[in-house]
Amino acid sequence: MEKKLQNQVAIVTGASSGIGAGVAKSLAEAGATVIVNYPFEGAKDAAEAVIAAIVAGGGKAVSCQCDVSKEADVQQMFASTVAQFGTVDILVNNAGIQKDARFEEMTLDQWNLVLGINLTGFFLCAREAVREFLRRGIDSTKSKAAGKIICMSSVHEVIPWAGHANYAASKGGIMLLMKTLSQEFAFKKIRINSICPGAIQTPINRSAWDTPEALSALLTLIPYKRIGQPEDIGNAAVWLASDDSDYVNGISLFVDGGMTLYPGFTTNG
Ligand code: BGC
DSSP states (O other): OOOTTTTOEEEETTTTSHHHHHHHHHHHHTTOEEEEEESSGGGHHHHHHHHHHHHHTTOEEEEEEOOTTOHHHHHHHHHHHHHHHSOOOEEEEOOOOOOOOOGGGOOHHHHHHHHIIIIIHHHHHHHHHHHHHHHHOOOTTTOSSSEEEEEEOOGGGTSOOTTOHHHHHHHHHHHHHHHHHHHHHGGGTEEEEEEEEOSBSSGGGGGGTSSHHHHHHHHTTOTTOSOBOHHHHHHHHHHHHSGGGTTOOSOEEEESTTTTSOGGGTTOO
16 A cells, blocks of 8 residues: 655654654654754764664665754755755654753853754744745645645643743744744645644653653643653654645644643642
């Protein structure tokens, strides 16, 4: 049977670890050729490990180093992908970091670093993807859409998060960037949506799950009573990238075990 993303080329930013690695594997399983982006030399081995896992499963993937907050790096990543594979069909804007601090102690560097990767990085990658989608137009042998962008947002695009002002601001920004782009390019058959993960078990939130006490405190915030796994997000990404979601434009898809359901109100209020 033809796989859902057969012959499609997907760039996944920040794919050397965490959610990005999970999404890269899921897209490859669905038939896409995946560009596993990693941010700096030190993450190369981790990116190669993701590629090895994909290849072992019969998929196709290559690595690409690029700091998504740098315009020239991003343009180079897209140019080399097009030179190698002909086009880009799917962008997963996933690269994201946290630099947590109490607000009165937050440095400008902590602010700029998080906004630079989480929000400016999304702008730069989405702009190159849109340019390529507009150039190519629809290739109906592959998809009904001219291209798909999936933004990795967070439950914190709607849940305020004390001690994480830079991160929450970046995710709130992603929400309206995504919706605005979707409004601007839907008529060109470019589909742009977000996934909003809740607590997914990855290195970014290790302190929230690596002791029994931390995990049980975390589970009080999750009505479904389990921590999420990268494949929960990978499955959602495959759906948003495939024609199964062809009529879906500009949504924030919460994949969070119910974290946004105000669990504190279950027995209160
Ligand atoms: C953050 C995680 C956090 C989760 C739920 C994510 O966006 O990166 O650190 O566990 O939101 O609060």
